[in-house]
Amino acid sequence: PAADWWQGPQAKALLSALNGEARFVGGAVRDGLLGRTVNDVDLATPLLPAEVTRRLEAAGFKVIPTGIDHGTVTAVVRGQTFEITTLRRDVSTDGRRATVAFSTDWAEDAQRRDFTINGLFADGEGRVFDFTGGTQDLSPTRIRFIGRAEDRIREDYLRLMRFFRFHAHYGTGPMDAKALTAAAALAPGLAQLSAERVWSELKRLLAAPAPTEVLAAMGQTGVLTQVLPEALWPAALPAGDWSVRLLALLPPGCDLTALSDRLRWSKAELGLLIGMQEAAESEPPHPYGLLRRYGAAVLSGFAVRLARGGSVPQGWQEIAIGWQPRDFPLSGRDLIERGAQPGPDLGRRLAAIEQAWEAGGCVASRDELLAGLA
Ligand code: ATP
Ligand code: MG
Incomplete structure (x- = not known):
């Protein structure tokens, strides 16, 4: 079920401004082919960023130089953004990031991507260009590294987390055995990454519809202990x-x-x-008190x-679903006006009344509470 997002008029205008020298790539192609909602639209092009900018501006697009050093510019059309990145090849990697060089070779750009299903290109007519074998891995969906899993993980340890995250969201076949072996051997390398990047992947993984199998595999390979001991x-x-x-x-x-x-x-x-x-x-849980403090x-x-x-x-x-925030209708002043002395005892007495009010469902009115004081 190919979604038709790449045939929209904005995309058409953009591609024609680039003379057809750009292709959709990565998540957009993957999600389009799987019939899933496409969130961000990435394009790849052999043109250099300055040339992309020149052509798009000449055609009336608003262009933002979001990552010129990495070769990325963002075009905005009616609220829809397109990230256009010049083809690249990895020159060197250190386990966290790659030093890249611009390229004009589509296959080279595909090879540096992480998983086969993330390495697909598509042109404006919806023709798919597959240098990685990704189309074969779409159904059932298998998350397989492009190249040797071990090598690709050593280049960038975040790919370990991405492997589990993508499997949790997309995997319909068994988990790739070679990737699991590599994960078990290389899990300690995750320590090199910044906590933010690991957490962001972990959070997305936990949001998957059914992450149980993936978490079990993360437990068995030692990855879970590494990121969440x-x-x-x-x-x-x-x-x-x-x-x-x-x-x-x-x-x-x-x-x-x-x-x-x-x-x-x-x-x-x-x-x-x-x-x-x-x-x-x-212990025990008081739903009203908890709802007042923490809401949903x-x-x-x-x-x-x-x-x-x-x-x-x-x-x-029912209580939680129908919950509307309610203010406690008494204050210390009410007690003082009725003869109480200011001080810690007053605070404790007021808190006790508030707790009783919460236990009763936060329904007693101010007048009822005042009557109770007398
Ligand atoms: P989503 O945005 O839904 O997470 P995505 O595939 O668009 O999915 P991004 O993180 O936005 O993922 O990356 C875009 C593309 O860049 C990927 O599809 C992949 O081809 C490539 N990519 C991203 N991160 C890496 C990485 N760490 N190593 C290799 N390639 C990567
Ligand atoms: Mg993306």
Whole structure:
């Protein structure tokens, strides 16, 4: 089922501005051929970046020099962006990045890509150019390295993570045995990579529809220990997004702040996981209090709680789904006006009233609470 994204009028205009000397490449071709949604559209061309820019600007395109050093310019047409990169070959690699030289050879550009299904080109008519055997690996979808798995991983250890990530999202056949052997031998090399790059791959992997088999393979090859030594495996993986899967992999009580520092999570990611962890582990769980503090994170946290064999209060799902933030209607001043002394005791008393209010479903009004004080 070939999607027809490359026949859109914007793409047509762009290709004709480049005199047909550009082809779609990588993820766009792969996803188009698989009938999946194409997110970003990459093109490859033997033209040099300055020439690409000149021709596109002459044809009225807005061109942004996003990575001139790597040979990439971005053309924007009606909100749709096209990344156009000059053909390249690897001159040298150090396990993290490649030094590249421009090339005019399509096959050479294909050879430096990671997996056979990521090495396909397609022209404006939808003709596919396959220098890597990628079309054969589309159905069933197999993630196979272009060239020897060991060599390709040594060039760039991130490809190890990409192998598992792509298998989790696309693989429909068995995992490639040679890649798994190479992964087992080379897993320690992942330590060379920056934590951000590893985390970004891990997060995308955990978001796959069914990552269980891939995580098992990562456990067996030592890759999981390398990137997430805290992970318990095997673990019961609940349905859910990356955050649910991640927390389910971690042992109860795991120090999330330390993990966040190491993996360079964003503040939002850490905040979400902390709320989820409290919902998953607080005893007993008070859905209203948790919802007031953490909002939707509670739903995810309770999913983890259930996956760990724990129980959750009756009717919590209805409560969570219909949840609207509610402010506690009393303050310390109300107690002082009724004769309480300012100080720590007052704070504790107020907190106790708030907890009781939450336990009752956050429904008691201010007047009802005041009446209760008398
Ligand atoms: P998606 O964007 O959905 O993750 P993609 O295939 O577009 O998939 P990108 O990371 O955007 O992946 O990379 C674009 C293309 O560049 C890939 O299809 C692949 O051909 C090549 N590529 C990307 N990263 C590497 C790498 N580490 N080693 C070799 N080739 C790579
Ligand atoms: Mg992409």
